[in-house]
Amino acid sequence: MHILCCGGIGEHGRSCLLLKADDGSCLMVDCGVAHELTPGHPGRYPSLPADLPDAFPLLLTHTHEDHVAAVPRLIAEGYRPQVYASSLTAELAPGYCRTWLKTVDKAIAASGGQRPYSEEDISAIAWHMLPHDGACRIGPWTLRHGMAAHAPGSCWFHLSHAERPSFSIGISGDWTTKSVVYPSPEFPSCDLFITDASGSEKDDEGREQLETLLSCFRERPILLPLPVIGRSQEMLAVMASMPELTGTAGAVVMDRTLVNGLDIWLKDKNISARGRATLIRAKQLFESGQWVAVSRAEDIPHGPRVIGAANAMLSSGLSAAAGRQVLAEDGLILFSGHAAPGTPGRQLLDSGHPQSRRLPWKVHPSIHDVEKAASAVRPSAMILVHTPLDKARSMAAQLESRCGTKVFAPAVGDMLTI
Numbered sequence: 001m002h003i004l005c006c007g008g009i010g011e012h013g014r015s016c017l018l019l020k021a022d023d024g025s026c027l028m029v030d031c032g033v034a035h036e037l038t039p040g041h042p043g044r045y046p047s048l049p050a051d052l053p054d055a056f057p058l059l060l061t062h063t064h065e066d067h068v069a070a071v072p073r074l075i076a077e078g079y080r081p082q083v084y085a086s087s088l089t090a091e092l093a094p095g096y097c098r099t100w101l102k103t104v105d106k107a108i109a110a111s112g113g114q115r116p117y118s119e120e121d122i123s124a125i126a127w128h129m130l131p132h133d134g135a136c137r138i139g140p141w142t143l144r145h146g147m148a149a150h151a152p153g154s155c156w157f158h159l160s161h162a163e164r165p166s167f168s169i170g171i172s173g174d175w176t177t178k179s180v181v182y183p184s185p186e187f188p189s190c191d192l193f194i195t196d197a198s199g200s201e202k203d204d205e206g207r208e209q210l211e212t213l214l215s216c217f218r219e220r221p222i223l224l225p226l227p228v229i230g231r232s233q234e235m236l237a238v239m240a241s242m243p244e245l246t247g248t249a250g251a252v253v254m255d256r257t258l259v260n261g262l263d264i265w266l267k268d269k270n271i272s273a274r275g276r277a278t279l280i281r282a283k284q285l286f287e288s289g290q291w292v293a294v295s296r297a298e299d300i301p302h303g304p305r306v307i308g309a310a311n312a313m314l315s316s317g318l319s320a321a322a323g324r325q326v327l328a329e330d331g332l333i334l335f336s337g338h339a340a341p342g343t344p345g346r347q348l349l350d351s352g353h354p355q356s357r358r359l360p361w362k363v364h365p366s367i368h369d370v371e372k373a374a375s376a377v378r379p380s381a382m383i384l385v386h387t388p389l390d391k392a393r394s395m396a397a398q399l400e401s402r403c404g405t406k407v408f409a410p411a412v413g414d415m416l417t418i
């Protein structure tokens with residue numbers, strides 16, 4: 001069996017792994033984009049081998065653009081992937097691809113480049129829903145999956161091949177133990193564990209920081225640029241349990257697309273009872289008018305309050321307009337996720353702008369989380385993915401000595417034979 005690193009390994013973005021069995025059968029896991037908009041090159045895509053067959057199964061761990069937004073590009077290039085995902089990922093991923101296409105179109109209009117695919121390629125994706133639980137067979141592969149606590153519908157995978165059924169590969173997808181609405185994921189034991197290693201090394205608590213930072217909402221406007229689905233709704237769940245925010249009319253003003261995201265989360269059967277209750281509470285605060293949902297930038301009120309708007313990097317949507325407004329009003333902008341190079345959010349942070357701050361929000365595992373997972377999974381080898389090479393290498397060295405397991409930190413283009 002060979003594992004080919006096509007993207008998202010030794011780097012962040014364009015996640016894509018290709019498993020190739022000795023009988024030639026291939027299986028791809030994720031096919032995303034790197035959100036890097038350099039002049040003439042709107043986005044980076046997985047680096048695919050020349051001998052990739054026309055048709056192959058493609059498993060998607062979750063719906064974020066760095067895992068799904070390059071799938072239509074495969075179709076535009078003539079491949080016919082059969083795409084397997086949880087029902088929520090299948091429902092949400094086309095929207096993520098459309099958003100990516102809009103971002104690219106904007107970048108092309110400003111500084112040239114080529115469109116990676118069209119709307120027709122997005123509509124042509126051949127979807128296969130994974131069963132809610134249990135194992136399934138995809139050609140010679142046997143697949144199990146479970147929830148990864150990272151985003152609605154996010155999954156880990158456990159794979160074996162008919163040629164060598166006793167050997168199993170666990171693929172964590174993006175995962176976290178810090179979700180406020182999901183229980184922690186439970187990975188089954190496997191021989192090779194391929195895990196997200198992109199959390200910060202410190203085990204600091206995003207939730208506590210959010211509460212501290214939001215406590216100054218009465219003095220100045222605070223903007224949270226957020227993804228449409230993901231930590232946005234987790235943050236709403238945290239805010240719904242903060243009396244100073246729930247007790248003040250209009251204290252929270254949110255982009256309607258983020259509020260609508262609450263219903264998407266509530267569809268996920270894997271969220272905890274407590275998580276469900278806090279999401280419902282947040283929804284009720286908007287329904288009762290205590291908190292305000294807005295659809296247009298001009299409806300965002302002036303003055304101190306907490307504002308949440310998509311997109312997460314201030315590049316488009318309500319957050320771009322809200323960002324200008326909050327800066328003009330001496331407010332604070334809190335970035336809680338990956339800020340891709342070339343985006344207004346990254347520029348603001350890199351310039352050390354006094355009105356911008358990073359608020360680490362844990363949707364990825366820390367080294368301690370990875371170490372704990374390894375002691376449960378007991379693999380004979382691990383591969384660290386979804387993080388820059390220098391960080392992956394330093395983590396690999398630490399984990400090797402702590403876990404007594406071989407830990408690899410490969411780079412894009414590398415092929416591992418197991």
Ligand SMILES: [Zn+2]
Nearest residue numbers: 062064150174
């Ligand atoms: Zn993700």
Ligand SMILES: [Zn+2]
Nearest residue numbers: 064066067174
């Ligand atoms: Zn990711």
